[in-house]
Amino acid sequence: MPNTLHIPLLAYIPSPPFNGFSVGPFFFHIYGICYVLAAAQAILITRKRWSKRGGDPDLVYGVAWWGFPAGLVGGRIYFDITTPSQMPHHWWGPFAIWDGGMGIWGGVALGAAVGYWYLRKHVGHLQADRFVNVVTPTLLIGQAIGRIGNYFNQELYGKPSKLPWALEISPAHRVPGYAHYATFQPSFLYEMLFDLFWAGVLIWLDNHRKVRPPAIFPLYVAGYSGYRIFEETIRIDYSQYILGMRLNFWVAIIGTIAGLVWFALIQFRRRPGGPAEPPDHPTRAYSQSAQA
Incomplete structure (x- = not known):
């Protein structure tokens, strides 16, 4: 019989050999680089989409200047409160976002609140609401990029x-009690794929003007929370x-319900004594933006 070449199939996703690299005296964590890339894509995509709606693209820089640092702070505060035992046992432990990470709920909540405060202060609530519809999908794209950092952190x-x-997962990164297992469900990959899918859905809805501003954001909250269940x-x-059940399981249920209720209140709100308001027409919705 002729010799047959047997090529082994890849039966698992291998663990990464490193989680960063050194340049001189500095060490760059892949997780931190992913956060920078997440912020960069949000700025670039939002500038392009907001400009097409007739808005000032430079408004994005102000929102990012306030919103992203707030997201870092909020994410770390949530992590510290919900998992205090996982902080490094040093005075700088509460601030070490590279060791233990951040909680997405806190990051989104504080980052969105501060960003919206900035918008309301500079362009008023109508423009702020329309801007929220434009920027929200980039949060999911940023989260997907961040999951690449989770992979390198194992x-x-x-x-x-x-x-x-x-x-x-290498032995040093396995959860206590699971040291005798070598391969695990790639939760980071599942979430990354969902984030990109849901971002595409929200962009489609916003481009077709099916959703009243700022109802894209509650749809983001409901969809992402539903996945996290x-x-x-x-x-x-x-x-x-x-x-x-895990704490975040209950947070996800609350987020799903709250997001759906919030969406319904915005999408189907009524004028006093009148019928439900239809979604903004593209021309009407953004004419004020072009004049700003």
Whole structure:
């Protein structure tokens, strides 16, 4: 019989060999680089989309200058409050975003609140609401980029798995109690794919003017929270538990319900004594923006 060449199939996603690199005396974490890239894409995409609506593209810089640092602070505060045992045991532990990471809920909440405050102060609530519809999908794209950083940190993985796309985790990064397992559910990958999908859905809705400003944001909250209900059922990293479920499982349920209710209140609001207002017509919605 002729010799047959057997080519082994890739049966898992290999763990990364490093989580950063050095340039002289400085060490650059991939996680931090991903955050910078996430911020950059949000600025570039929002400038382009906002300019097409007749808005001032430079407005994006002001929002980013205030919103992104607030997101860092909010994300770390949420992490410190919900998982204090995971902070480094040093005076700088609460601030070490490269060690333990950040909580997305806190980052989005504080970053969005500060960014919206800036918008209201500079362009008023009507323009601010329309800007929110434009910028919101870039939050999901940024989160997807951030999940690449989770991969290099060997974090955000789920239960042990033998699936062909299971994620290899090196022994030093395995959750206590799971040291004898080598491959796990790649939660970071599932979330990255969902984030990109949901961002595409929100962009489509906004481009077709199906959603009243700023209702794209509550749809983002509801959709992402709905996904996290699933993710929290497969995560095994440390978490506070309430009624036998991870804390963020309950946060995700609350976020899903709140987002849907919030969306309905915006999308179907009524004028006093009148019928429900239709979504803004493209020309009417952005004519004021062009005159600003």
